[in-house]
């Protein structure tokens with residue numbers, strides 16, 4: 001009995017610790033999740049955790065838009081410490097080695113009304129994140145910052161929110177995909193966030209940024225009851241629940257990552273990756289399938305890999 005009681009105390013202690021720190025630190029990658037094939041039940045509190053696994057804690061603590069300030073530069077501003085310069089150039093050249101990479105890079109580089117800052121940092125080393133959005137008074141996105149980890153070429157994100165990046169998980173058939181390709185796919189994912197935010201409604205985005213923490217605070221304090229009238233009202237104002245908002249944003253990021261892989265690989269290997277992506281989407285993202293199908297069907301030639 002003594003052992004059983006000790007075990008119970010230990011389990012309760014672990015549960016309390018998890019409740020106290022609902023967000024796991026970044027760096028937990030698909031290598032730890034790869035064998036989990038059962039569908040994951042996504043709840044409001046698990047959503048940020050699975051997202052922050054890759055994006056880091058800043059993904060769940062987005063700040064309200066900063067006031068627009070005058071800039072003396074536009075285009076792409078790269079802030080890369082000297083010690084990371086060589087590897088960053090490899091990753092960037094890999095991204096620019098595709099049509100989609102060149103087009104998207106040039107569209108920001110040559111835009112006099114937009115500043116895209118790219119930062120390389122030792123924080124969240126295998127992940128990336130996009131934020132510090134700024135809008136003009138007319139609601140046009142004018143600035144964003146993409147922050148990339150200094151080991152972007154390592155660590156494959158989980159398949160739940162990142163089905164495209166996860167398709168690069170090394171196996172016997174894909175062991176030859178280089179780290180620089182993984183890094184470039186992550187860059188494409190982050191560009192996808194900027195592209196999407198630029199197309200979206202600025203007021204709604206800022207409202208969501210403001211209300212998501214409120215929603216999560218209530219959810220964590222009300223016995224995790226999503227039917228709480230306060231939560232229903234917040235979701236109505238945001239246009240969706242926080243889980244739905246996270247899903248929508250991440251799958252747009254992944255859509256852009258898929259465009260990169262489409263352009264990066266020839267038919268056979270692309271087909272292998274696309275079939276892996278399809279498997280993850282069937283398991284975790286069925287409601288968002290259409291945006292991925294559209295890309296699978298946009299290949300100019302070759303098989304569409306079951307899509």
Ligand SMILES: [Zn+2]
Nearest residue numbers: 189193250253
């Ligand atoms: Zn993302």
